[in-house]
Amino acid sequence: MASTTVNGVGSGIDIQGIVKSLVDADRAPKQTQINTQSQKATTQLSSIGKIQAALDAFRGGIKSMTDDNSFSGLTGTSSNEKVATMTTATGAANGSFNLVVNQLAQPSKLSTATLSGGASTVVNKGTTATTLTISQSGKNFDLSVPPGATLQQVRDSINTQFGTAGLSANIVTDSTGSRMVLTSTTGGVGSDLTMSGNSGVDTGYKVIDTPQNAEYTIDGVPYTSKTNTITEAVSGVNIKLLSVSPPADATVPGGAKAITTISVSTSTTALKSGVKGFVDSYNALLKAINAETKVTKDAAGNSVSATLTGDANMRTLQTALRNEFNALSGNGALKSLAQFGVSTDSSTGLLTLDDKTFDKAVLTNAADINSMFTGKTGLLARMTAATDDYAKPTTGIFATRSTALSDSLKKLTNDQSDLDAHVQDLTDSLTRKYAAMDSLVAQLRQQSNNIMGTLNALNNQKNT
16 A cells, blocks of 8 residues: 655644554454455365375275285285286286296387488478378378478477377487387287378388287297286286296207296285285374364463364264274174274374284184275275265365365455555545645634734734
């Protein structure tokens, strides 16, 4: 607000001080209201954002546990991780398999002719755009090559426009010049890349690698795959092929290849790791909620409420989590996590895992853990369902509250602008009125001085 100084020449009154006092008195109630509401909305928005982030992380962790089959109690190993690695998934069971990799899957790879001028060589020296067409599996990818475009720019355009389709281009430079190498993430027989068009980039291109399928055997049965990631050969087992199997005996040319053993076995360590992962994820969410809802004490011993202390949404969320955790589930002899040594702190709600109790229970009831956590009625699915209404990105409870608070802050910003404008108008109006009053007082004083001067003059004449 602009400051206006008006000296009370006629009245001697501190006009500026009076105007400021009147304006401040008028502004104070509304300004206090705006400040209070803004601070409250800002802190609530921040707190809800923290809870929402923690809830998203918790739900993400649950999804990962479900996808990774964390509670199967199974672990996978490969006897030669240079040839293949493996992980277990839903449907895996104890067993071992003999794997021999005869050939890896390979994508198509092309190379343009070498340009002696390097990557900055202009490939379109004309005045109109040309077209480079890249074809794969019956689909064409048309790239417009503008006048003056260089080989580097063509490469960048391919990666920008067709990178999501799996195409990738690179520039390779040696003493003879530069060439563009084109490849694809799509491999296997029939995924050949070709180039055509009128850009000239395709002229003289050559095939570096012909696409091929992976060829391997499991327990002597031959298989093929267009990729090196095998997900369907063995139920619940994901295998990643990394190299061709070495010979079983390097001294025998053309002899049999070495066998890589892929094993799935029960592991109580893996099972405990899954339970600890759940406990940690659950506790991280509870800590975030507690931080925004707990009552603390200040230096004087007075109770201090957190931003969301007593918040109804926080109470119902905590209740929903607690109810699902405490509910019995599974189809085994043990149906609660408490029977496996997972206990709840009565004041914080945080979980702890007693290793001795768990290790003892898991020796005879390992399968019960899996049935408690997994399936449509398992703890993971129920926790996800219990938090759905809070976590939906646009229509969830936290999302709608955040939107409402953001809208409230926008309105308060507008209210502040309106108040500032009102204060300025009031200041100007009062300043004009007091200035007019001061001017009138000055005129009256001048008239009074004139009259007194006339009377004094008449008095002086009479005395003489």
